[in-house]
Amino acid sequence: MSNEANTPPIATIASLASFEGQTITLRGWLYNLRASGKLLFPIFRDGTGTIQGIVPKAAVTEAVFETLKNLTLESSLTVTGKVRADSRAPSGYELDVENIEVLQRVPEDTPFPITLKEHGVDFLMEHRHLWLRTPRQSAILRVRATIMRAAAEYFDTNGFIRTDPPILTPNACEGTSELFEMDYFDDDKAYLTQSGQLYIEATALALGKVYSFGPTFRAEKSKTRRHLTEFWMVEPEVAFLELDGLLNLAEAFITHIVTTVLAHHRADLKVIGKDIAKLEAVIAPEAATTSESEIEKDASSRPEPKAEWRDPRISSGAPQTSAPVNKFPRLSYDEAHAMLEKAFAEGKIEAPHKYGDDFGSPDETYISSQFSKPVMIHRYPAAIKAFYMQPDPLDPTKALCVDVLAPEGYGEIIGGSQRVDSYDLLKSRIEAHGLPLDAFQWYLDLRKYGSVPHAGFGMGIERVVAWICGLDHVRETIPFARTLNRIYP
């Protein structure tokens, strides 16, 4: 190590443009190495990007040349060199290497397992701790971080208070899904939360507008590209909010996230291979398809929500950004069913949709494929929805709920509803679903002490990352995915 006063400054690869013509030191790893006789082309990475170095044998000491020539991939090192603009380089810059110091050399008999060639899913997941170092995986995690930051930022700047619910819970929140069970001291069982919704209904009635953001667990044996057993969910809950306001909130929220990603990650999205035009279409202010006009007509025929229950900041569109109002298509369950009937008659989907049933995966894929923006489907039959959803006063067989389907067949990214606010109705619903009343007494209390209309939704982060990045599986959207058949590494 040099302790001279003229030690070159330490730079990151992402910031090299501001060091053009200067000698700097990078700290990182050897990503790849090409050699052409007495000329070496090492590629370095440091977590912020990659840069190709160039090492003519005559330009460095014999020791530096030989060390680098025989260096193994992913060995850690510091490298000193001069930054030079070069039109042949993908990033526009190259590094004229002057010196190199190896921190740890990867032994050649145990080479870095992830090569630049193709690998199978099983092998990559088994080496997830090393797979993360590849440019594509790093780019995905950067986009994920921005999506999570934008989500929190939207709520933080719009008057929401973050109130995180417990992860250990005494019982099933909804009484349906399979839960991970564990011993809780002597006699009790505890379960990993599958949703914080019931708890943030309590904090919403305390604080007005709240959200939670944390991990969620489902022990269901789902084995598809859309499922993890451990995933992250962000959930807003708002007092005095009705269904239509909830749709506006979801619309502005998603618009803010996509806008933020597009503002910061065009280079990463390019590395990942996402068609950026499809994201730009999501936030485009103009109507995207002809189908939307039919939907608008239907939406306008519905009565306006009571003015005093509308939150002006939410109803005004996207308050955090100055972007024009963005409209996502809105379909009632009945309209979506009609769309599927037509599609089946025209041979566009294989199985007919039975009225009254929930939409299956192929149904959702077809519906979302008809639009370039997320589709909001509202007012499902109450019978197939959770006990806590408020019935539609215009048709009590329907629930005031919404599912938001991501474009391009990525499926449901948001599920939400207006909550039952009547004590008696909620109590009878709990009983009708065969749920233990005593476990829900605290939840019933919320309808006993100053009940108000309130609504909220949950958004699965990993599905949003998969959609925004254009990935074919959610296992790449989280550093260490937990799936049915894998809990290593």
Added chain:
RNA sequence: UCCUGAGUAGCUCAAUGGCAGAGCAUUCGGCUGUUAACCGAAGGGUUGUAGGUUCGAGUCCUACCUCAGGAGCCA
């Protein structure tokens, strides 16, 4: 839980029931502008496991194991 498919070198994959192969990775040699560099050479195998059919099984049959895709359920 159900349906379908796949397990062969470290990795990705070939091999009509008849000698176990290639590319990449590793090692050695060559090359002064390479972009998953290229060229030459070497090492590297209990074909997922257990049984069965056959003169002969990576290949056919049975069971099991592992993984993947889908359904259901969900975000």
